[in-house]
Amino acid sequence: MSAAVVTEQDSPGEVDVVDVRDRADVRRQVKLVVVFAIVAALLLWFALDINDPTVKYITGERVTADDRGTELNGLNLVWGCLGISVIALLLAAVNRIPRGVLGTVISILVGIAFFVGFIVWSYADQTTLVIANPLPGTVKLATPLVFGALAGCLCERAGVINIAIEGQFLTGAFFASVFSSMFYSAEMGLVGGILAGVAIASLLAVFAMRYHVNQVVLGVVLIALATGLTSFLLSQIPDDPKIKGYLNEPLILAPMPDANMPILSPVAETLTKIPVLGPTLFNQTLLVYIMYVSVVFVTVLMFQTKWGLRVRSVGEHPKAADTVGIKVNRVRWQAVLLGGVFAGLGGAWFTVGSTGSFDQDASAGNGFIALAAVIMGRWHPVWASLSALFFGFMWTLQSQLAFLGKMPPELLRASPYLATIIAVAGFVGRVRPPAADGEPYTKS
Known part of the structure; x- marks a missing residue:
């Protein structure tokens, strides 16, 4: 620019003009x-x-x-x-x-x-x-990051900092495993993950908006709560296979071509035959298909609806929004709870979407990478999702190259985190969060 x-001025009526960058x-x-x-x-x-x-x-x-x-x-x-x-x-x-x-x-x-x-x-x-084609693995590993990024965009666009995505992932993973085991249904595991994510979101909303607790500190506390709670509940599950089968041996979502779902499975099986992009986009589980829809849904909701305009207004200038009749805290509550739905789905991926039974610290810090994707994507659902795909690609790449011996395996294992730091620290340039992000609002 x-x-x-x-x-x-060289002579009357004449000036020299110089472009200054x-x-x-x-x-x-x-x-x-x-x-x-x-x-x-x-x-x-x-x-x-x-x-x-x-x-x-x-x-x-x-x-x-x-x-x-x-x-x-x-x-x-x-x-x-x-x-x-x-x-x-x-x-x-x-x-x-x-x-x-x-x-x-x-x-x-x-x-x-x-x-x-x-x-x-x-x-x-x-x-x-x-x-091997790294793209199918990229989409799989990026799925929880995309859900977490969508949750972060909803919360922070409304003016609530959500550091607790990692905690929502942990509780979502645990209760997805429990629900799937109890109801013998991988799809019910998604319901359990959603309920757990919304529960943590409710705690975030209560303490952030009613009691005006510092939202960064609150997010760290909620992560500690989720870590301790899931570890305690996991330790209470007996090793008896008959009992454990009802609590922590969930069914896993099958790829859509093998899921025997009417209409969707035959269509997915046909589309999977497309070279390169077919296996990448369509040989995936139901959770990945929900992710596709969620990105479109959140983008349209945020930028093409009256509710989305209200969310962005309370995140930028809550006092001005209040003067035109918008219930600031009500809109923030709605955004935080909706974000909890997506964070819970992201947590469900770590059990019913991939590995099965819940293990301690199953999310392995992915909530923080999802938060980095929000910043790298400048609080926009589409760009944040693309950033999450980039981090998923880094994970897939390091797993494929780890056995080749051309680079130290320690450096490869650290590469996703290094990419996160480099991307957030400088490559995306200066970013501006919503103006009222993290600021409680009290009606005067």
Whole structure:
């Protein structure tokens, strides 16, 4: 961004006009140049370090006996990725990368080029290993993060800081396991997860809005409560298989093509046959399909309805909202409880959506990563969901590359958290939360 300023007057009626760039635009250009230069340098190293350029890949998630992979020249692919990054670097150097959608697309292309080059380099010089499609695993692992991000967007857009997503995940996972075990139904596990998530959301709303407790401290306390409560309840479940089967041996949601659901299962089975995207989008459980609908639902609700306008108004300027007749705390209650529904569904993924029985600390800090996705996505449901997918991709990538030996396994295990820190700390730039986020409102 630039501004026109007058520098001097050469003669009567004449002025010199100079374009002066603001500091934010200069910082943006410097950041893009540095990042793209690092990407280009790494891709060049990847290309020079490859000895045997032949790699094998499959479009599915797992290697089968019938499909041992298709060969390609990975070196050519890496050089192509390097070309993309160099072009982007040159555009950044002359400040020709615009803001908005086009600039975002260019950055995404550079990011994709880096990951493609990195994956090819990781699998190069490996004679028996095959590159598997990381996208199905990305969607699976990102599912709870997307639900948590939606919960965070609803709460914080209404002006309530929700640090307690991790606690909602834990209680949702535990009670999803219990409900599924008791009712012999994986779908009832989702109901249990929702009820648990709403219960923690109710505690958040009561103490934040009625008693005006500091919301950051409150969120930490609720996480401690959920951790202690689920650990205690888990310890009370006897080891007797007959009793444990009713409390912590839940049924697991089957992929939709195998779920025997009318209409949906046959359609999903047909769509799964689409190369690459088919297994990624449609060979998933009911919970993933609910996630797709939830992202659309929350986005439309937030930006296309009167209720969504009220939510955003009480999060930005509650006093002004109150003067036009909006019940500020009532709207905040509604947003927090609705967020609890999505956080509970995210918690259910850790049991009925993936592993089955509940283990202590089953959510493993994913609630904090979901909160980071909210910040990285600038409190917008769609961008926050895409950020959650990015973190899910990092998890999938580190699990696939951990056994290749080209990078230290400790660094790979830490990579999702490092990506979270880098993304939130600087890459997304300065972000502005809702103006009244975390501020209790008392009607004067």
